Amino acid sequence: MNLITRAFHAQWRALRLVFGAIIIATLLPSLPTSAVIEQYSFENAQQEQLYQSMIKELRCLVCQNQNLADSNADLAKDLRNKTYEMVTTGNSRKEIADFMVARYGDFVLYRPPVNSSTALLWFGPFVFLALALLIAWRIIRRRRQGTALQDIQDIKLDAQHAARAALQGESPAENHQNPSNKD
Amino acid sequence: MLGFLGMGLKLDPKEVPSPFIGKPTPAFVLPSLHNTEQTIDNEQLLGKVWLLNVWASWCVACRQEHPLITGLRQREALTLVGLNYKDERNDALQWLKQFDDPYHHIAFDLNGDVGIDYGVYGVPESFLIDKQGRIRFKQIGPFTADIINQQLLPLVAQLQAEP
Structure with a gap:
């Protein structure tokens, strides 16, 4: 070796x-x-x-x-x-x-x-599920009616509104400030 | 959905909200660190605004926080009570010799029972207690100069003015 x-x-x-x-x-x-x-x-x-x-x-x-x-x-x-x-x-x-x-x-x-501070933890997922179902239902309904391009626009808006409303717990229109009406 | 998840990033999961705010201090009677013959209890502090600062000689973050506690003593803004948590008496005394002893009283919690009653889950932790013996503020982890100047001291001034 x-x-x-x-x-x-x-x-x-x-x-x-x-x-x-x-x-x-x-x-x-x-x-x-x-x-x-x-x-x-x-x-x-x-x-x-x-x-x-x-x-x-x-x-x-x-x-x-x-x-x-x-x-x-x-x-x-x-x-x-x-x-x-x-x-x-x-x-x-x-x-x-x-x-x-x-x-x-x-x-x-x-x-x-389950109490006020854990409510979001317990029910949050169901809220999101309901939102998803609502959006899906709208998509399906619009599809049946045609106008595909308008649909996409609407869905985007819907989702934005829903997300904002979910996060703030209020209508986005109320505190939305337009640049045009600012003094 | 993204915004919702983004919110989660800002929260600190290490910060467990204390159920003690506004509640009376858990009762304790402990031997003094300096003098085994003496005891320290929460009743004798009634009528004073005091800070219960949980510390130990084995705690590195306490060393970092310590100059700020010494600074509080120099201002004489409130009564400082140390809770020496799960420590060896000699180590603790040595530590104070080395880093200064700013406390008015130090209670010696050898087996950590009082720590459990105060919901302590890490060192350092501090509780600000009003004249009626209610916990009004809890600091988890070491104090910073900002927290002392912007939160603790204004609150101390407010509590000193309360009956």
Whole structure:
């Protein structure tokens, strides 16, 4: 074996090692591991179930796209502790949720309640769907009547009006100022 | 639709609106950071306009904010109460020695329970509390000179004039 092939073999072995490590590293997270390290003991199955479902429904405030169950943040750990404490001292689901909302606001719940500040969140999509259906219906109706070019103009105007009205919650004509009537 | 999505860009998802504004301060009794024999509680601050500034020696942004808190002390505009959050006593005292101690009182919240009662989810955070003991303003993250001059100080002046 000459020097070059020996060097090649050594390199190949090193490469294999690196690839092996990468493959193992990518497989590791898919093994069943849990972020929750604490060991909690519960008096009964209902308490444990309540605890488990609560930490899945409460948001970690620090890492906002994780729930308390998934997060390793310090605050999430504290809030899991608090949840555990409240569950084992006999608090109900509602009492725990109220405790968290009083401190962190509705945001802490992954299923926000329906109220004035979340109305847009809950009903916004339906409003947009209704707008889309209305526009589609108008297109179809006009198509049947002919005058294709005029249609496109009208649809553009309709969409603009609808968008403005949706954003401002009022008729665009009222506060629209024409350059010609400006004094 | 585009305008609607554009609106979303301007909002900061990190800023969780506080449910505390206008509400009474959560009650607390904590040992003083400087003197373990002494306690600090919210009742003793009734009748004063005070700022609860949540900080820790492990918090980098607190270091950035600290000169502004010291500036507030120099103006003597309000009572400054530190909430030393999940910290080691010795680290905290060392930190104050190094960066100055502008606080009138510092409460020592070792396990962060009071932090939870105030809905603290990051450090620094600050609460401005009126003479009746109601929270009137919350700052999430470090203060900036602009926020202090344009928002905090005018509000402090207003609260000082209130009964």
